[in-house]
Structures are given as C-alpha cells and as structure tokens.
Amino acid sequence: MREVAIIGIGMTKFGELWDKSFRELVAEAGIQAILDAGIEGEEIDALYLGGMSTGRFIGQEHVGPLAVEVAGLEDLHLPATRVEAACASGGVAMHQGFLAVASGMYDIVVVGGAEKMTDVVGGEATNILASAADREWESFFGITFPGLYALIAKYHMHKYGTTQEQLAMVAVKNHYNGSMNPKAQFRRKISVEDVLKSPLVADPLHLLDCSPITDGAAVAILAPLDIAKKYTDKIVKIKASALACDTLSYHGRKRFDSLPAAVEAAKRAYKMAGIEPKDVDLAEVHDCFTIAEIIAIEDLGFVEKGKGGKATEEGLTALDGEIPVNTSGGLKAKGHPVGATGVAQINELVMQLRGEAGERQVKDATIGLAHNVGGSGGTAVVHILEAI
Amino acid sequence: MGVARYWREIPARYNLIGKKCGVCGKVYFPPRIVCPKCRRKSIGKMEDYKLSGKGTVESFTVIRVPPPEFEGKSPYVMALIKMDEGCYLTGQIVDCSIDEVHIGMRVEACLRRIQEDGKRGAIYYGYKFRKAEE
Amino acid sequence: MAAIVGYGAYVPRYRIKVEEIARIWGKQAASISSGLYVFEKSVPGIDEDTATISVEAARRAVKHAKINPKEIGAIYVGSESHPYAVKPTATIVAEAIEATPELTAADYEFACKAGTAGMQNCIALVKSNMIKYGMAIGADVAQAAPGDALEYTAAAGGAAFIIGKEGIAEINDTVSFTTDTPDFWRREGEPYPGHGERFTGEPAYFKHVMNAAKMLMEKLGTKPSDYDYAVFHQPNGKFPMRVAKKLGFEKKQIEDGLLCPIIGNTYSGSSMLGLAAVLDVAKAGSRIIVVSYGSGAGSDAFDITVTDKIEEYERQGIRKMLENKEYVDYATYMKLRREFE
Numbered sequence: 001m002r003e004v005a006i007i008g009i010g011m012t013k014f015g016e017l018w019d020k021s022f023r024e025l026v027a028e029a030g031i032q033a034i035l036d037a038g039i040e041g042e043e044i045d046a047l048y049l050g051g052m053s054t055g056r057f058i059g060q061e062h063v064g065p066l067a068v069e070v071a072g073l074e075d076l077h078l079p080a081t082r083v084e085a086a087c088a089s090g091g092v093a094m095h096q097g098f099l100a101v102a103s104g105m106y107d108i109v110v111v112g113g114a115e116k117m118t119d120v121v122g123g124e125a126t127n128i129l130a131s132a133a134d135r136e137w138e139s140f141f142g143i144t145f146p147g148l149y150a151l152i153a154k155y156h157m158h159k160y161g162t163t164q165e166q167l168a169m170v171a172v173k174n175h176y177n178g179s180m181n182p183k184a185q186f187r188r189k190i191s192v193e194d195v196l197k198s199p200l201v202a203d204p205l206h207l208l209d210c211s212p213i214t215d216g217a218a219v220a221i222l223a224p225l226d227i228a229k230k231y232t233d234k235i236v237k238i239k240a241s242a243l244a245c246d247t248l249s250y251h252g253r254k255r256f257d258s259l260p261a262a263v264e265a266a267k268r269a270y271k272m273a274g275i276e277p278k279d280v281d282l283a284e285v286h287d288c289f290t291i292a293e294i295i296a297i298e299d300l301g302f303v304e305k306g307k308g309g310k311a312t313e314e315g316l317t318a319l320d321g322e323i324p325v326n327t328s329g330g331l332k333a334k335g336h337p338v339g340a341t342g343v344a345q346i347n348e349l350v351m352q353l354r355g356e357a358g359e360r361q362v363k364d365a366t367i368g369l370a371h372n373v374g375g376s377g378g379t380a381v382v383h384i385l386e387a388i
Numbered sequence: 389m390g391v392a393r394y395w396r397e398i399p400a401r402y403n404l405i406g407k408k409c410g411v412c413g414k415v416y417f418p419p420r421i422v423c424p425k426c427r428r429k430s431i432g433k434m435e436d437y438k439l440s441g442k443g444t445v446e447s448f449t450v451i452r453v454p455p456p457e458f459e460g461k462s463p464y465v466m467a468l469i470k471m472d473e474g475c476y477l478t479g480q481i482v483d484c485s486i487d488e489v490h491i492g493m494r495v496e497a498c499l500r501r502i503q504e505d506g507k508r509g510a511i512y513y514g515y516k517f518r519k520a521e522e
Numbered sequence: 523m524a525a526i527v528g529y530g531a532y533v534p535r536y537r538i539k540v541e542e543i544a545r546i547w548g549k550q551a552a553s554i555s556s557g558l559y560v561f562e563k564s565v566p567g568i569d570e571d572t573a574t575i576s577v578e579a580a581r582r583a584v585k586h587a588k589i590n591p592k593e594i595g596a597i598y599v600g601s602e603s604h605p606y607a608v609k610p611t612a613t614i615v616a617e618a619i620e621a622t623p624e625l626t627a628a629d630y631e632f633a634c635k636a637g638t639a640g641m642q643n644c645i646a647l648v649k650s651n652m653i654k655y656g657m658a659i660g661a662d663v664a665q666a667a668p669g670d671a672l673e674y675t676a677a678a679g680g681a682a683f684i685i686g687k688e689g690i691a692e693i694n695d696t697v698s699f700t701t702d703t704p705d706f707w708r709r710e711g712e713p714y715p716g717h718g719e720r721f722t723g724e725p726a727y728f729k730h731v732m733n734a735a736k737m738l739m740e741k742l743g744t745k746p747s748d749y750d751y752a753v754f755h756q757p758n759g760k761f762p763m764r765v766a767k768k769l770g771f772e773k774k775q776i777e778d779g780l781l782c783p784i785i786g787n788t789y790s791g792s793s794m795l796g797l798a799a800v801l802d803v804a805k806a807g808s809r810i811i812v813v814s815y816g817s818g819a820g821s822d823a824f825d826i827t828v829t830d831k832i833e834e835y836e837r838q839g840i841r842k843m844l845e846n847k848e849y850v851d852y853a854t855y856m857k858l859r860r861e862f863e
Contacts, residue, residue: 123456130455136397137418138478141502141514142451142458143466150449151468151478158447158491202466203450249418251468251476256447402618460863461568482567483535485848499577499618500569501605511605513573513614 001102003225004238006385008037009347014216014335015185022058022116025217027070029340030112033219034071037231041073044221045106047080048096050089050113051339054082056128058116067112079106086132087288089113090342091243091372091381094220098241098383101222113344114217115337125213129338132375134249146210146289148250148376150202153291155256157204159306162294164204166309168195170290171208171332173318178329180359185214185335195290209290214335218343220350225388234354239275239367240384242268250376257306259377262299266371269382270301273367277301280323280384281365282352284345286373287330293317296371297325300382319360327352327360342372346383353387389505394512399436401514404497406475408437415439415473441497442520443471448481448489457503465489469517483518494520524645525689525829527655528587531798531840532578533679533785536565537847538855540674546852547669554674559759563677563786565850566663568858570678572601573611575791576661577618579682583657584619586836587684591621594684595653598643599629600636600790601680602708602715603663615659625653633706634755635816636660637681637790642696642822644685656685662789667714668861675758677786681794690832691801691810694825695742699734706817717817726819727757731765734821735813742825746770750808753796755815756782778803784844790816795840797826802837806830 010032012025020028026049034041047068055061064080083093090113097111117125130139133148143151156162172192178184190208198207228235246261247253254260270276277300285300287293294308302323303311311317317325328334328348331341349368351357357365370383399405406417410433411426417439423430448467451458458464465481467489481489482500495517502514539562541551555561566575576599584591599611612627630636637660644656661680666672685693705726708715718726731754739745746752752775754762759782766776779796781788788795793814800810810826856862 123459126453127455127457134478139455140512141466141478141516142454142461142464142480143478144451144453144455146453147449147451147466151447151466154449154491155447155468199452200450201453203452205449249478251478256468398617403620460857482569499574500567501571501574502569511571511573513618516569 002104004098004101004222005225005228006220006236006238006346006350007223007228007231008033008039008221009219009350010036011183011218011344011347012216013183014214014337016118017215018118020215022054022060022114023066023070025116025215026067026112026114029114029217029219030067030071030110033110033221037221039108039221039231041071042076043108044073044076044078044110045108046100047078047110047112048083048093049080050083050093050342051115052084052086052089053128053131058119085379086374087286087338088342088372088374088379088381089339090218090344091370091383092342092379094342094346094383095241095243095381097222098238101224107224107227109222110219111222111343112217112219113340113342115339116215117213117337118215122213138249144202146205147202149289149291150205151250152256152295153204156291156295159257160309162309164196165192166313167209167290167294168192169312170287170293171195173312174287174326174330174332177319177327177360178333181329181334184329184333185212186333205289211288211331211336214337216335216337216340216344218340218347220343220346235388236350236353237386237388238383239386240269240272240382242272243381244268245379246377248375248378253377258295258299259373259380261377261380262296262371262373265380265382266300269384273384275367275384279367280369281367282324282327282362283369283371284328284348285325285371287326287332288336290332292373293325293330300369300371319362324362327357327362342370342381345370345372349385353385391510394510402499404439404441404515406437406439407434409433410435415475417471417473417475417477439471439473443469443495445489445491445493445495446470446476447491450486467517469495480516481518482516496520523687524648524685524693525687526691526693527589527684527686527689528583529681529683529798529801529838530579530582530586531681531795531838532575532582533564533788533844534566534570534575535847536567536850536858537562538565538850538852542852543674558674559763560675560783560786562784563675564679564788565855565858566678568860571605571663572603572661572680573605573614575663575678575680576611576615576659576682579659579661579680580615580619580657582838583682583684586838589655589684591619594621594655594657595625596644596647596656597621597625597627598640599659599661600632600640601629601660601662602631602633602636602789603665604629632820633816633818634789634792635814635820635822637794638814638822641683641685642698645693645696648685648687654686658683658685660790660794662791664787664789665714670714672715672717675787677788679785679788679795680791681798683794689829690835691826691828694827695738696822696824697734697737697741698820698822699730699737700820703819705819722817726817727761727815728765728768730819730821731755731813731815732769734823735769735811738811738823738825744825748809749775749811751779751800751804751810752776753779753793753800753810753812755793755813756780756796757787759783798838799840802840804828804832806832
C-alpha cells in the first residue's frame with residue numbers, strides 16, 4: 001500500500017445558500033480545490049462524491065458523473081462514484097479515495113461531499129434525515145433524529161450525571177470557534193443560557209443543542225505521497241483511514257452510552273497510524289447534537305467513558321485546551337450539509353496542519369483527527385492526518 | 389409508503405412476533421433473518437416467537453418537533469424499551485402524563501394508530517406502550 | 523345451544539365532563555346532567571379508534587375465555603365509526619388476535635345495535651354447527667356535531683363476546699323488532715349524524731325496545747320479575763330507566779348494567795358493555811334480559827342464564843377499569859377527536 005497525501009482543499013461557504021444550486025456548490029468547491037492543488041484537471045484519475053440523499057433533496061440521483069460534468073471534465077470519462085452512508089457520506093468518500101490511491105490503482109483522486117438541503121421545506125428535510133435511522137422500526141413509530149440523540153443524551157445523563165449545562169457548553173464552545181471561521185453558517189457567539197432558553201426539540205435537547213439544515217460542498221484532492229511535493233510544500237499525509245459499521249438502529253446496539261462503530265474505527269485508525277489518543281493535537285468530531293461531541297471525545301479515548309461532560313466543562317476541548325475539538329465551529333456552528341461534512345472536517349484539519357487557520361489556529365498542530373458518523377452510529381469513519 | 393411495505397410487517401407490528409434462534413435460543417425483535425451470534429448455523433433455524441409485550445424503559449425523550457406524519461400529535465414520549473425477553477425496541481409511551489415516565493418504568497404493548505397516508509390513504513396500526521398493569 | 527364463552531371490554535381513559543361541554547356552549551350543565559342522567563363521557567386517545575378499541579376488547583375476551591383464537595370461525599365488528607368506509611375492521615381484529623386465516627369476517631352497521639346483530643349471527647353459526655366459536659364486537663368512537671345535544675353523550679368504548687356451544691352464560695333465545703324508522707342517521711361522507719330530536723324517543727327507542735322485550739317475554743312465557751338483571755341500550759341514563767319502569771322492571775335490576783352516567787353512550791358498545799358489567803357481578807343461575815336499540819330502527823332482545831361455569835371464570839372488572847381516568851378540557855377533547863385535522 002502506498003502512502004497518501006492531500007494536495008488541495010476547497011470548500012464553499014456553509015449556510016442557507018438560496019442562490020446556489022447543488023451543481024454550483026459542487027463546482028465551486030471543486031474548482032477551489034483544483035486551484036489550491038495547482039492542477040489543471042487532466043491529471044485527475046478518479047472522483048468520489050459523498051451525498052446522503054440527493055435523490056430526495058433535489059430529485060437527482062446519478063450525481064457522480066454530474067460532478068465530473070460540472071467541472072468540465074466529461075471528456076476524461078473518469079471513474080466517478082457517488083458514496084452514501086448518511087451523515088458519514090463525506091468521510092466514507094474520503095476512505096474510498098484513500099483506498100483508490102493507496103492501492104496504486106489511481107494517482108490523483110478528487111474526493112468531494114455535497115448536500116443541498118434547502119430546496120425542500122423543513123418538514124420534508126427532517127423526514128429525509130430520518131431515513132438515516134431505521135425506517136421500519138424507529139422512524140415509523142415517530143422518532144426523529146434529535147429524538148434518537150436525545151435518547152442517548154438521557155441515557156448518558158442518567159448513567160454518568162452529565163448535565164444540560166455541560167451539553168450546552170459544547171454548543172457555546174463551537175459557536176465561539178465558528179465566530180472565527182469565515183465559512184461557518186453561524187458566526188454569532190452564544191451563552192449557556194441562550195442554549196437552555198432555546199425551545200426544546202426532543203427532551204433534553206434544545207434547539208441550540210442541534211446542528212442546523214445547511215447547504216454546502218467541500219473537496220479534498222488526494223495524491224500518492226511520493227509525488228505530492230510536485231504540487232505543494234505543505235504536505236499533509238493521511239496516516240490513517242478507518243471505517244466501521246454497527247446496527248442501523250440504536251436499539252440494536254450493544255452499548256447505549258457510546259457509539260461502538262466510532263470506538264472501533266478509532267482503534268483501527270490509531271493502530272494504522274501507530275499513535276495513541278494523547279498524540280492527537282486537534283480533532284474535528286461529529287457534533288450533530290451536543291451529546292454527540294461528549295460521547296465522541298470519550299469514544300476517541302481523549303477522556304474516560306462518562307467523563308466527557310465534565311471534561312468539556314473544564315475546557316479540555318476548548319481552542320486553548322489540551323485537545324481542541326471542532327476548531328471549525330463543528331457541525332453546530334459551521335453547519336451540517338450532510339454529505340459534505342466528512343470532507344469539510346478534512347478541510348479544517350488540513351488548514352490547521354498547514355498553519356493557515358488564522359484566528360483559530362492551534363499552535364504547533366501536527367496531528368489531526370477527523371471523526372465522522374452516519375445516523376445514530378450505524379457508520380463511523382476516522383481519519384488521522386499529519387503535517388509533513 | 390406503499391401498502392405492501394406496511395402489510396408485510398403486520399405480524400410484528402400488531403402482535404410483536406419476532407424470531408427465536410433455533411440454535412442458541414436468543415429472542416430477537418424486530419425479527420431477524422440471521423442470528424448474529426450463531427450466524428451461518430442459524431440459517432433456516434430462526435423460528436417465529438411472540439413477545440409477551442412487557443418491558444422496562446431504558447431511556448426516553450419527549451418529541452416536541454415531530455416529523456410531518458405526526459404533526460398535531462406532539463408532544464409525545466418515545467422510549468428505548470428493554471423487553472422482558474432481553475431484546476430492545478423503540479416505541480411511543482401513551483396513556484400517562486409525561487412526568488410519570490421514568491427510566492425503569494414497567495410498560496406493556498397495546499395496538500394503536502401509528503400513522504395514516506393522508507386522508508385517502510391507508511391507516512397504519514402498530515405497537516405503542518402504556519404503563520403495565522402488574 | 524349457544525352460550526357466552528368469554529367477554530372483554532375496553533373504554534379509553536380520557537373523560538370530559540358535561541359541565542365542561544356546557545361551559546363552552548353557554549348551557550346550564552346542572553339541568554343537562556339531571557335531564558340526561560349523564561355526568562361525563564369517555565373520549566378516545568388521539569391514536570385510538572374503533573379498530574384499536576375492538577382489538578383491546580377482543581384480546582381481553584380471548585384471554586379470559588382461555589380459548590385458542592385459531593378456533594374462532596367468525597368475527598363481526600358492529601360500529602357506526604369504522605375507521606374505513608370500505609375495508610373491514612373485523613380483519614384488523616382477526617389479525618391482531620391471531621385468528622387468521624381460517625374464518626369468516628365482516629363489519630356490521632345498524633347504528634347502536636350493530637354489535638348485537640353480530641351476536642345473533644354468531645349464535646346462528648354456532649347453533650348450526652358451522653363454527654366452533656364466533657366473536658361479536660360492538661365498538662364506537664361516536665361522532666357528534668359540536669354544539670349539538672348529542673355532544674354530551676357521544677362516547678367511545680367497546681365490548682367483545684365470544685359465542686360457543688357452552689360457556690359462562692347460556693343464550694336461551696333472541697328475537698328482534700325491526701322497522702324503517704328514520705330517527706337518527708349519518709349520510710355517506712358526512713362527519714356528523716342528524717336526528718329527529720324528540721322523535722328519537724317514543725316512536726323510536728321506546729317503541730322498539732318495548733316491543734322486542736315484550737316479544738321475547740311472550741315467546742318464553744316470562745315476566746320482568748323472573749329476571750335478576752335487565753340491560754337496555756343507554757343513549758343517556760334516563761331512557762333505560764324510563765323503559766325499565768314502563769315494562770315493569772325495577773331500578774335495582776338495571777343498576778349494575780347502567781354505565782352511561784359515567785361513560786356516556788358508547789353506541790354499538792352500549793348494551794354490550796352493560797351486559798359485560800352485569801356478567802362481572804352475576805352469580806350462577808342469574809337470568810338476564812338484554813335489549814339493544816339501533817336507530818333506523820330495531821331492537822335485539824336476548825334471554826340469558828348464567829351458568830355455574832362463571833364461578834371459575836376470571837371476570838374483567840369493568841367498573842374498576844373505569845376508575846383509571848383522566849379529565850380533559852374541551853379544546854383537548856376536540857384535538858383528541860381529531861376535529862382539527
């Protein structure tokens with residue numbers, strides 16, 4: 001297996017982008033990445049595009065070829081693949097791209113993720129997102145996505161004493177970070193009181209405990225490490241790419257206070273990278289809901305199981321903390337265009353590892369970790385990147 | 389939803405008929421095609437098994453922003469329930485006040501309307517849970 | 523011979539008081555309550571309907587009767603509020619009690635006597651040896667136009683009876699008195715019924731109930747004092763008391779079967795729930811007369827003798843079940859009845 005590097009990144013602004021279509025979002029992020037990598041386009045050997053439900057959000061399937069077409073590269077007749085794993089579509093697309101390059105089959109591979117969520121009304125979007133859960137045995141009976149994570153939150157609070165305030169602190173921290181990210185959907189800072197005063201969506205989760213509905217696209221361009229310096233001096237190597245799955249339904253799991261797929265993916269990633277949790281300098285984790293971040297830092301081994309709330313309260317994961325988490329603003333403040341998220345996380349890590357993160361730069365960031373989850377934990381994908 | 393998709397699940401949704409592995413005896417609900425413990429050995433050996441309908445609340449939430457099919461019916465309680473047979477499922481808790489619901493509460497299954505396909509479509513019935521009469 | 527093998531009853535736990543309804547419409551609750559002899563009525567949960575109520579009643583009947591549901595050869599559900607105009611409630615019940623697929627099933631409509639009509643059919647099928655057990659259910663989530671007089675009484679509930687050759691109560695005979703009398707009706711596609719107001723009394727309820735009762739007693743050579751219990755259809759609390767008096771029955775004979783004052787008129791469930799309440803307390807050897815009434819119009823009368831099998835039978839205890847209740851206000855009542863959809 002060859003070693004793989006990232007030579008270019010690109011990302012649209014995330015938000016309710018009324019005047020940008022799905023195609024325009026993909027083109028914008030793709031072109032940014034191509035320019036960042038300093039390639040022409042003809043060098044591209046393959047494309048992987050993550051998108052959770054283009055069929056239901058915009059009535060369009062078959063978007064792999066579409067992505068190639070919007071970039072004007074249809075005459076290359078590229079191998080183009082659309083990847084789906086609910087909210088982990090982007091991360092899984094990364095994994096596919098990594099495999100493509102590592103195997104030696106393709107050299108320059110474009111990995112993208114995109115979602116256009118505002119072309120349908122809110123209720124319909126909620127319904128579409130619910131298809132990441134078990135349709136027949138969860139959604140059918142009336143549970144929503146916030147509802148599933150609320151079950152997880154209530155369980156965690158009951159078992160470990162995690163508090164509403166600790167959940168809120170995740171949102172507060174991520175909004176603070178997001179205020180320094182020009183591409184974030186929300187740039188305003190919020191307080192714990194703001195979170196607790198916001199209306200309840202599914203007890204105990206309030207509106208501000210939940211990531212928003214967002215449009216956006218993000219792209220990363222991969223190349224074999226040994227030719228990466230042809231394209232960039234600031235090489236970021238993919239030290240690990242690990243994917244794991246679990247039962248689709250939350251009720252089918254072996255543990256309710258953790259996402260076993262994430263634990264497993266992390267284990268595999270640490271092994272592949274030859275590092276331990278304490279070696280990680282910063283992480284982008286999947287905070288679709290505040291509780292998800294608390295559980296993520298436990299599952300990733302940054303803190304002991306059950307101590308995630310306390311750790312957040314004590315500032316472990318703050319920008320100036322021991323292990324800054326979600327310096328981009330996370331899904332909460334940056335936004336969560338479902339299929340794009342996994343690749344957006346990579347974008348943030350690459351910027352940080354290159355030293356290009358501006359106000360939110362983590363000092364001496366060398367090793368970064370991205371944690372992208374699908375549904376309530378049916379899929380989890382962990383990437384570990386290293387600045388070379 | 390097409391009616392076939394709903395009709396197929398009727399035995400499970402009306403009568404909590406799951407599967408019992410003929411090899412290890414473990415009970416699964418919702419019904420499974422293969423026993424995850426016995427895997428290949430269980431192929432063709434999964435038998436229909438009717439749950440008692442009784443269980444205990446493991447976790448719960450109150451849905452206040454419902455999906456479109458449940459608009460007008462919120463707030464309602466959704467729970468992760470451990471059935472007496474050892475398997476878990478997700479269901480709504482009805483016929484008691486929200487404040488009464490707690491982790492550890494004993495519940496039993498009953499048949500209720502779950503959804504309908506608009507004014508002209510089919511009505512989908514299935515299990516919900518209420519306080520157990522024990 | 524035909525007998526009741528088992529019975530089950532279910533009334534949703536929500537209640538609305540007559541005074542709450544009167545409050546909204548600016549009427550005088552006290553005189554309405556005393557005029558109707560009804561104080562509160564049952565209201566279905568937002569996710570309950572005639573099918574779910576029928577299933578509850580049927581499951582209890584099967585459980586208490588201790589029979590194998592696969593031996594039920596016929597299921598009839600009588601209601602004026604079937605969830606579908608076309609697609610039987612009876613098959614939903616059949617599936618939910620695991621009686622399928624070897625049985626016949628159909629839905630009945632005859633206003634409030636649809637359930638007892640189903641009972642008569644089961645009796646015939648059992649007596650003719652066509653089936654081993656038959657189940658007849660009377661259940662409703664009765665509709666009433668907001669502001670109409672019927673709003674104070676239109677309630678929700680149902681009862682299921684399993685008929686077989688032998689059981690806890692023998693059905694000695696049944697007769698019916700039927701005419702075309704348009705006292706109360708609901709047009710196809712209309713959400714609420716219409717009625718002839720005072721016409722629903724003498725020419726309708728009283729004429730048919732009294733004639734059916736007299737027909738039965740004449741045929742069997744019995745008189746009111748021969749019966750320990752009398753159950754009459756209960757559109758309100760007053761009519762059954764008045765018809766009892768006119769026929770020569772005493773108040774104490776109808777008391778145990780009179781549920782209307784506390785749950786309202788459960789329409790197709792009404793006389794059957796009354797019978798179930800009586801079977802909850804009757805001793806072996808007791809004789810019961812049941813006379814249902816359905817607008818349109820007709821009455822089914824039954825002469826029943828409780829056998830000593832009742833002593834080993836685990837009775838449901840309907841009055842105890844009715845104590846588990848929760849009051850709602852008018853707006854909640856309208857929401858639960860899905861009036862806002």
